[in-house]
Structures are given as structure tokens and as C-alpha cells.
Amino acid sequence: MYVAVKGGEAAIRNAHRLLDDRRRGDRSVPALTLDQIVAQLALAVDRVMAEGSLYDPELAALAVKQARGDMIEAIFLVRAYRTTLPRFGYTNPVDTAAMRIERRVSATYKDLPGGQLLGPTFDYTHRLLDPELAGDAEGRSPERREAPEEQMPRVSDILAAEGLIEEDGNLAEGRRTGDITREPLEFPLERDSRLQALARGDEGFLLALAYSTQRGYARSHPFVGEIRIGEVELELEVAELDFPVPLGRIRVTECQMVNQFKGSAKAPPQFTRGYGLVFGQSERKAMAMSLCDRALRAGELGEDLTAPAQDEEFVISHSDNVQATGFVEHLKLPHYVDFQAELDLVRRMRREAEKRPSDRPSREAAE
Amino acid sequence: MDPENTAVDVLERRKRMAVLAGAAGDELRRLWRGACVAVEAIPVRGPETGLATVRGRIGGGGSPFNVGEVTVTRATVRLPDGRIGHAYAIGRDHEKARISATIDALCHDPVWASRLEAAVVAPLAAAQQAADTRKREETAATKVDFFTMVRGED
Numbered sequence: 277m278y279v280a281v282k283g284g285e286a287a288i289r290n291a292h293r294l295l296d297d298r299r300r301g302d303r304s305v306p307a308l309t310l311d312q313i314v315a316q317l318a319l320a321v322d323r324v325m326a327e328g329s330l331y332d333p334e335l336a337a338l339a340v341k342q343a344r345g346d347m348i349e350a351i352f353l354v355r356a357y358r359t360t361l362p363r364f365g366y367t368n369p370v371d372t373a374a375m376r377i378e379r380r381v382s383a384t385y386k387d388l389p390g391g392q393l394l395g396p397t398f399d400y401t402h403r404l405l406d407p408e409l410a411g412d413a414e415g416r417s418p419e420r421r422e423a424p425e426e427q428m429p430r431v432s433d434i435l436a437a438e439g440l441i442e443e444d445g446n447l448a449e450g451r452r453t454g455d456i457t458r459e460p461l462e463f464p465l466e467r468d469s470r471l472q473a474l475a476r477g478d479e480g481f482l483l484a485l486a487y488s489t490q491r492g493y494a495r496s497h498p499f500v501g502e503i504r505i506g507e508v509e510l511e512l513e514v515a516e517l518d519f520p521v522p523l524g525r526i527r528v529t530e531c532q533m534v535n536q537f538k539g540s541a542k543a544p545p546q547f548t549r550g551y552g553l554v555f556g557q558s559e560r561k562a563m564a565m566s567l568c569d570r571a572l573r574a575g576e577l578g579e580d581l582t583a584p585a586q587d588e589e590f591v592i593s594h595s596d597n598v599q600a601t602g603f604v605e606h607l608k609l610p611h612y613v614d615f616q617a618e619l620d621l622v623r624r625m626r627r628e629a630e631k632r633p634s635d636r637p638s639r640e641a642a643e
Numbered sequence: 644m645d646p647e648n649t650a651v652d653v654l655e656r657r658k659r660m661a662v663l664a665g666a667a668g669d670e671l672r673r674l675w676r677g678a679c680v681a682v683e684a685i686p687v688r689g690p691e692t693g694l695a696t697v698r699g700r701i702g703g704g705g706s707p708f709n710v711g712e713v714t715v716t717r718a719t720v721r722l723p724d725g726r727i728g729h730a731y732a733i734g735r736d737h738e739k740a741r742i743s744a745t746i747d748a749l750c751h752d753p754v755w756a757s758r759l760e761a762a763v764v765a766p767l768a769a770a771q772q773a774a775d776t777r778k779r780e781e782t783a784a785t786k787v788d789f790f791t792m793v794r795g796e797d
Contacts, residue, residue, distance in 0.1 A: 331697065331713040332734070362693040364715055369698040369707045376775065378782055386789055394785040423783030430703050444702030453698070453707045467701060468708035475710045509661075510713065512695050516729055519653055522661035523695065523715055524733040530703065553699040553710055 299344050313337035322527075322556025323347060327597060328354030329457075329476040331526050331555050348478075348597050355598050366453075367510045368520055372530045372553070373430050375506040379557075382431050383500040384534060390428030395505060396557075431502035432532050432549065441534065441547040463589045467573070470592060474568055475554055477595030479561045485585040486567035493583035494571045497536035498550070505529045505557050529558045533566035542578035659750060659764050663743040664732035666767045675742045678762040684720040684745040687727065690737035692716045718744040726751045 300307065314321055314337045324336040328351045336354060343349035379395025382388055394400075435441040445467055454469030465473070474482065489496050507527050511520035531552035539545035550570025552562035571585040584590055594600060663671065694712040701708055717731045718740035728748025730740045746763065750756040 329711040331711060358694065358712055364693045364695050364717065366696045367698050369700045372703050378778065392787040393782050394787065395782055418781040419784035420780035421784040423779055425779065432703060444700065444705030447706040451706065453709065455709055468706060471701065471708045510697060510733065512731060519657055521731045522657060522664050523731055524664040526697065526713060526733065532703065549702055551702050555711055
């Protein structure tokens, strides 16, 4: 017999009303505007766009506000919104070599064309809390230095000249680019689908895995060949125009990780590479992504599979924080019937176990 | 494709569309109102918002892969004389798309093209260029100048 139980409608309604109130908080404090969130919590907005897999700063700011700063909830909101929109198509691949650079550093070459540009970085700060920011500080205005527009070749292109580094990843000719939002995940994945999953993967999860590779679980001897942050142009091929239509620019972070590689049966000793490309200013995420990308290429490069970060099915299946939170958090929803069934089962097992008391101690002793 | 569409026209049109797509909505509205264009553009499609999937390349220059989606708004309009204009831009600003599509339609006529270039497109392009220059110079001020420390006397 199955008995449906209804109830809680008034409680849910009032809970959501209470949520509205608590979200707003003290009414004598001005409400946050989306402009404020976009401008002053920019990196939170960027993370929501990256893992929400939707580039739209105002929507991401709204999600942050609605979620009371709960990032995964905000990412969930953005993902849900995404599904309500039609898809116009795929942009032409962005050209990161033509990026309008806002930050660019290399840990492998001191003097590279275009130089090392620190940009608005937390690096080299002392990580001391700044009491001035507790007030309504205006902020200092930046210095300027005259600079001609110049080419900033990717470091990978510089290294490639010597032939000691592998090329940019080229998949089989004629391959249709994988799209994990259209096709169910099927392992093993091609590198394109894997990178798509990593680009929207949880920063914390990928960071921990990347860290594990540095600590010796699939050691990959990495160097940051280059990190660059800045705006790239988007263009879309559309049926009504016979040229790619410009859409405007988005900000992205690119990381080229270079890894020493001693060679294997499949490949000679050389530098191999991991790649990261993430929406917004998301340097930690781009670095973690590139380390994970490299670790997941173990099979392709003929390395021994020994570590969690090399296990594609494990990494990719658990990298999506919306899926993860959905499954973990569903546990708090009513499971009254399931639990009753299990309770009955455990009671029965207990009764059966108690019927043969002589049996039990001897088995325990054996274990 | 219009038979009179030369490569130069396409280049001009593309450049204009890039400037309009990159413009801040409020700035475009202000200049458009200032241009006092009294023309009735009939909506053919949209304005409507959808998604474009952004692609990158493995390693920067290798095979393509999908990075994520971006909101895009598009519009197509027809002028009373039959000329068609299109607009696409990142974001969800419907009015911006409608105005941009109207400008695109009007600019099939060279007289309109030069008038709107002066009144709307050139000021937007100048503002974008100024913003780019400022940002480039602010970034340049954070460039590391390495120098070598010489130790001891020699």
C-alpha cells in the first residue's frame, strides 16, 4: 500500500517569505544594486559565469544577490536560466593571441615579447586586512604609462620554434566538436569534451585535484608557461549574412601549463602541455584546469595511471557542482517512506540475528 | 547578397556592426535620439535573446572546444522601402538591438551611412578607442622592468 502525504504548503510559503526578509536584512542599510555587485564583487560574478557556464555579468550579479552570496546556489540559478533560452549557434573559436591584455605573466621566460604585465593582481600583496576598505574609501586611481599597441605572441608559440614542446592539441581531422550539453557523457571522452566539462567544473574540486598532482599523485612537473587575462572578440556565423557577425567582447583567462615529460613508448622526451580557458578573471581556476587537463592526458601519452587526477571518469563525473550539490542536498528532502522501509528491514534483520545468538560471537571472533 | 556589395562595403558594414555591438546601450540611445531619425522600422524578427556557445581552441591554436554560453540579443528590421537590417550583440538589451538593426538597414544607402557614421558610429568608436587606450596604458604601468644587480667590484 502506498499512502501519499501532502502538507507543508503554508510552511513553504512562509519559509520563502522569511527568506526574502532575511536576504534583504536590516532595512536601514541600503540594498545592494547589481551595478555594485558587478563592479565591486567582480570575481564572484566571474566565478558564477564560469561555473554557471553563461557569460552575462548582470545575470550573474542577480544570481549572487538572490543566493545571498551562496556561490553554488547562484551557479545553479544561472544554469537553470540558461536552459530557458534558444541557442543561436556556436561562435568562431576565440583568438587568444589577439587578446586585449589586462594581465599577462610567464614563469618560464623573463623577457618575452610584450613583457610581463602584472595587471590588477593579488600577488605580492601582504594579505593584511585593509581597515580603509571598511569605510567608504574612494580607491586610488591607477598609474598610466604610454604604450604602443603591440603583438603579444603566446609563449607556447615561442617555445614551439625549438621543437621541444608539443603542438597545440589537434584532434582527428573532420571531428565534430563534442558538446556535453547536447550529448550524454560517454567515457572515455575526447579532449574537447573534457575541456568543456573542466571549463564549467567546480573551482574547489579542480583546485584540490591540481594540488594532488603537485604533491605527487600523478606528478607532472608543471611550469606556468603563460597566464593571460583580457578581452577577446566574439563572432558568429549566421545564415542571413555572408560574413561572421561581430558580437562584442568577453573577458577570459587563459593558462598554458608546460610540463616536463621524460618520454614514453608513445612520445619522445619533450615538454607537454595542459590548457585552461575560463570565463572572466579566474586565474586559479584556469591554472587548476590546465593541471587537470594535463593529468587526464596520461593515457594518451602512455603514462601509468596511478592517481585520482588521472581517472577521467572519476574527475569529470564529479566536477560539476550543480550535479554534485543536487545529489548531496536531495538527502535532506523527505525520505519518510524510504526510511520506514529500511527501518522495517533493519528490525527484521535484527530479529533474525537475535534468533541465533550462538552464531554471533563466534563469527565476530573469526573476523 | 546585394550585387553592389563590394568587399569594401562588407568591411565597412562589419566594422560598424562591431562598434554597435560593443557600444553601451545608454550611450547608443543618447546618440540615436540626438540624430533625430524619423523612420519607421518594422520588426521582422525579434528583438530576441538567446545563447551563443563560445568556442576556444585546445592549447590556444588547436582543435575547437566549447567553453560555455553567452547571452546574445538579435533583431532584424525592414524599412518602408524594403531595406533590411540585422543586429547581433552580447547581452540582453532589446532596444539596443532594434536601434542597431535600424542603423544597419539605413546604412545600405551611402547618404544615410555617412550621416549616421558622423552622428552615431564615429562617436561610439572614439569612446571605445579611448577606453581601450586608457586600459592599455593602465596595464602598461604594471609592466615589470627587470634590472640586474651587479655585486662586488670588478
